[in-house]
Amino acid sequence: MWAQICVVQFPAMKEKISVSEAQQTVLDASPRLGGETLSFGAAQGRILAEPITAGRTLPPLDNSAMDGYALRSEDLAQASPDNPIGLPVVYEVPAGGQGARPLVAGEAARIFTGAPVPAGADTVVEQEVVEAQGDRANFRAPVRSGKHIRRAGEDVKAGEVVLQPGIKLGPGQLGLLASVGRTFVHVVQRPRVALLSSGDELVEPDGDSTGGRIVSSNSYSLAAQCRELGVESNYLGIARDTPESVEKHLRAGLGSDILIASAGVSVGDHDHVRPVLEKLGCKLLFWGVRMKPGFPVTFGRFEPGQGPLVFGLPGNPVSAMVCFEQFVRPALRSMMGYRDCFRSTIEARLTHAMKKKAGRLNFVRVCLERRDSQFWATSTGTQSSGALSSMAIAQGLLIFPSAAETLEEGTVVKVQVLEEGLLGNSSSLVIDE
Amino acid sequence: MWAQICVVQFPAMKEKISVSEAQQTVLDASPRLGGETLSFGAAQGRILAEPITAGRTLPPLDNSAMDGYALRSEDLAQASPDNPIGLPVVYEVPAGGQGARPLVAGEAARIFTGAPVPAGADTVVEQEVVEAQGDRANFRAPVRSGKHIRRAGEDVKAGEVVLQPGIKLGPGQLGLLASVGRTFVHVVQRPRVALLSSGDELVEPDGDSTGGRIVSSNSYSLAAQCRELGVESNYLGIARDTPESVEKHLRAGLGSDILIASAGVSVGDHDHVRPVLEKLGCKLLFWGVRMKPGFPVTFGRFEPGQGPLVFGLPGNPVSAMVCFEQFVRPALRSMMGYRDCFRSTIEARLTHAMKKKAGRLNFVRVCLERRDSQFWATSTGTQSSGALSSMAIAQGLLIFPSAAETLEEGTVVKVQVLEEGLLGNSSSLVIDE
Numbered sequence A, B: 001m002w003a004q005i006c007v008v009q010f011p012a013m014k015e016k017i018s019v020s021e022a023q024q025t026v027l028d029a030s031p032r033l034g035g036e037t038l039s040f041g042a043a044q045g046r047i048l049a050e051p052i053t054a055g056r057t058l059p060p061l062d063n064s065a066m067d068g069y070a071l072r073s074e075d076l077a078q079a080s081p082d083n084p085i086g087l088p089v090v091y092e093v094p095a096g097g098q099g100a101r102p103l104v105a106g107e108a109a110r111i112f113t114g115a116p117v118p119a120g121a122d123t124v125v126e127q128e129v130v131e132a133q134g135d136r137a138n139f140r141a142p143v144r145s146g147k148h149i150r151r152a153g154e155d156v157k158a159g160e161v162v163l164q165p166g167i168k169l170g171p172g173q174l175g176l177l178a179s180v181g182r183t184f185v186h187v188v189q190r191p192r193v194a195l196l197s198s199g200d201e202l203v204e205p206d207g208d209s210t211g212g213r214i215v216s217s218n219s220y221s222l223a224a225q226c227r228e229l230g231v232e233s234n235y236l237g238i239a240r241d242t243p244e245s246v247e248k249h250l251r252a253g254l255g256s257d258i259l260i261a262s263a264g265v266s267v268g269d270h271d272h273v274r275p276v277l278e279k280l281g282c283k284l285l286f287w288g289v290r291m292k293p294g295f296p297v298t299f300g301r302f303e304p305g306q307g308p309l310v311f312g313l314p315g316n317p318v319s320a321m322v323c324f325e326q327f328v329r330p331a332l333r334s335m336m337g338y339r340d341c342f343r344s345t346i347e348a349r350l351t352h353a354m355k356k357k358a359g360r361l362n363f364v365r366v367c368l369e370r371r372d373s374q375f376w377a378t379s380t381g382t383q384s385s386g387a388l389s390s391m392a393i394a395q396g397l398l399i400f401p402s403a404a405e406t407l408e409e410g411t412v413v414k415v416q417v418l419e420e421g422l423l424g425n426s427s428s429l430v431i432d433e
Helices: A002-009 A019-028 A171-179 A218-228 A243-252 A273-280 A317-335 A388-392 B002-009 B019-028 B171-179 B218-228 B243-252 B273-280 B317-335 B388-392
Strands: A014-017 A035-039 A068-071 A085-093 A108-111 A123-126 A130-133 A136-139 A161-163 A184-188 A193-198 A233-239 A258-262 A283-289 A298-301 A309-313 A345-350 A361-371 A374-379 A396-400 A412-417 B014-017 B035-039 B068-071 B085-093 B108-111 B123-126 B130-133 B136-139 B161-163 B184-188 B193-198 B233-239 B258-262 B283-289 B298-301 B309-313 B345-350 B361-371 B374-379 B396-400 B412-417
Touching: A014 A019, A019 A283, A019 A298, A019 A317, A068 A085, A161 A171, A161 B388, A171 B218, A171 B317, A171 B388, A193 A218, A193 A243, A218 A233, A218 A258, A218 A317, A218 B171, A233 A243, A243 A258, A243 A273, A258 A317, A273 A283, A273 A298, A273 A309, A309 A317, A317 A361, A317 A388, A317 B171, A345 A361, A345 A396, A361 A412, A374 A396, A374 A412, A388 B161, A388 B171, B014 B019, B019 B283, B019 B298, B019 B317, B068 B085, B068 B136, B161 B171, B193 B218, B193 B243, B218 B233, B218 B258, B218 B317, B233 B243, B243 B258, B243 B273, B258 B317, B273 B283, B273 B298, B273 B309, B309 B317, B317 B361, B317 B388, B345 B361, B345 B396, B361 B412, B374 B396, B374 B412
Parallel strands: A014 A283, A085 A108, A193 A233, A193 A258, A258 A309, A345 A374, B014 B283, B085 B108, B193 B233, B193 B258, B258 B309, B345 B374
Antiparallel strands: A035 A184, A068 A108, A068 A123, A085 A136, A130 A136, A283 A298, A298 A309, A345 A412, A361 A374, A361 A396, A396 A412, B035 B184, B068 B108, B068 B123, B085 B136, B130 B136, B283 B298, B298 B309, B345 B412, B361 B374, B361 B396, B396 B412
């Protein structure tokens, strides 16, 4: 009886699940964070959490799209090359000002781009086709009413919703906020992230690396992966291989939204992260994902409001980075209010054959080359989970399905794109053809 | 005679040139900036300006890839399910430590992932297939020499170049720098950018917008476009429509690498930017590019070391942003050390017909939708150069070639992708098939 109640309250941790099941578990546990109000200058890259209603009409008044002359179109009805019509230029409309008085029949006003069209005028003639003579101007063609006039409200009408919640605030959105005078906006918060690593063999980059000690590089690559999403993290340091040290470091991160531990998550005698998390009240949701690298990844959560989501990432540098991509990044993006939380894939052809054992989905580090409209994928070299050098140059992670054992040269495969800019930049000028 | 010398020293400004000619002119005038030395924690996103030679070997020693037992493979040559071989476990190798002494024939040592393989041992047996009994361990299968051992130098060998100049420092690169203990690196500088706008009709976002005055939104959208590249700008404010005010504002930006003025670059009576720039010693390289929006864009330079590159962008909000994309962004990226300085294009099909006059290349604001592996492009609405709302939601700029007058529904067109993340994120889990 008790056992059954316990199962309901604390569902058993899932083990050795698929990548997609693990991703779905993470996504389900990562609801969007609340909102906060920021000056729009600090809101770049944030997701808008409110609809923006324009408080003003843009442009505010009918205005000229050209430098030229404002007048009544009916006054030029008879104009032609052989019958030029001359009109007195009775005043100039300054930018940011208004016409001195309404124009009447037979008058023209000098006007510049953006200046309000004076009352009485219904059209603008561009200066290139006008002969100016002192305070008169000659016109040699008729003009239709409304020409070269930008109408009030053409861009935005007061009361209209100009930005919907859920949109990312980029340059165009920020310009629009400025235009309608909305200088404070409600946006989705950013997650607070804490990072730690564990292991007696680890030192900081400036530490003593003799005797087989190695640098705790994961903290720096994971912090950089967070920063790519606009998220700063707190680094809690290196826990030693004792339950006490691991507990002390984990406790320091319990006030965050996401706590990321690297190493110590397997089942060895020195892997203290999982038992200490459970002691602290964390419910482990999964351990072990059928993938390589990254198999021993662990995910847990505290009761809502009681503590963070916790990711236990493997200690190997590539495993940690690959697990971040598959699980931590989607959690961060979901909390930040994005709807598209996962890396997308492209199709690429293999430049060479690959093989592996069946059973686990492999993420193979590859470079991508675009030939015509086809991408080609090539392994970056050793796929050891410790070989950070082959991760550093990877542009994508090739998805080698779990059941497959071989991929022939030329096979079309799916590749997760790691570099967002990969498809965003080119060395080619704009081609006009 | 003098005229000819002047022509040689100050080549005539080009007018009404093509987009690609203007882009090439900008690129030729934008050499890579010099280097600076930064702590690697501050170098994220920068282009490396030196080769990084590893000062250490990684992993530093042969180490175990598994939790298990280190031993001599020859001791298990006769092991089988029916003939288990028991070995004494003579010590444990701590992570970050060393074996107490070399192993001799007939001995095993407990070992954990990442711990150095003790001298004398040539293989590791994973704990899952070993029966531990007190201080002995039983083995029921032979094992090949070298199994589960990560070799010293598998990732990096001391003296090897691990990162080449020209690479962008992302998470993998930063992790690698940490690993080899390189905590200060030489990277390409970021350009110093100054921004100003001009026009008597302009106010700041918190200013009085009655009487047809409008917000100087360009400064904010252009600053955000710079920030997307990791470049902070100095905002010099709004110049009034007098030569004196324009000169004062332009002078304030002469110490920058790139000076961006918006508005005042056309040929009207109130367009003071060009004459003031020439008075200050700036050589104008082009005025007028056969594109829409953005025709009156102006580009100039001072003698090297005497002043910045100067972009005079049109005042209309969309024109300014589109000109930034085509000309300013490539200049910034080139100075920052990128080789791929331009937005790349994808092919998309049109969901509807479009028309325009022949003569100028049009950049049409579009949304992009991916159906299967095909992108479809749809206009975001009014293409007025003042309609920021239709720019704010654009994901790409469709290239409507200058000679063309119509594009039929279903036509395959080239679209410049504005959102780098467009192809980088997806709402789909990893599919294992």
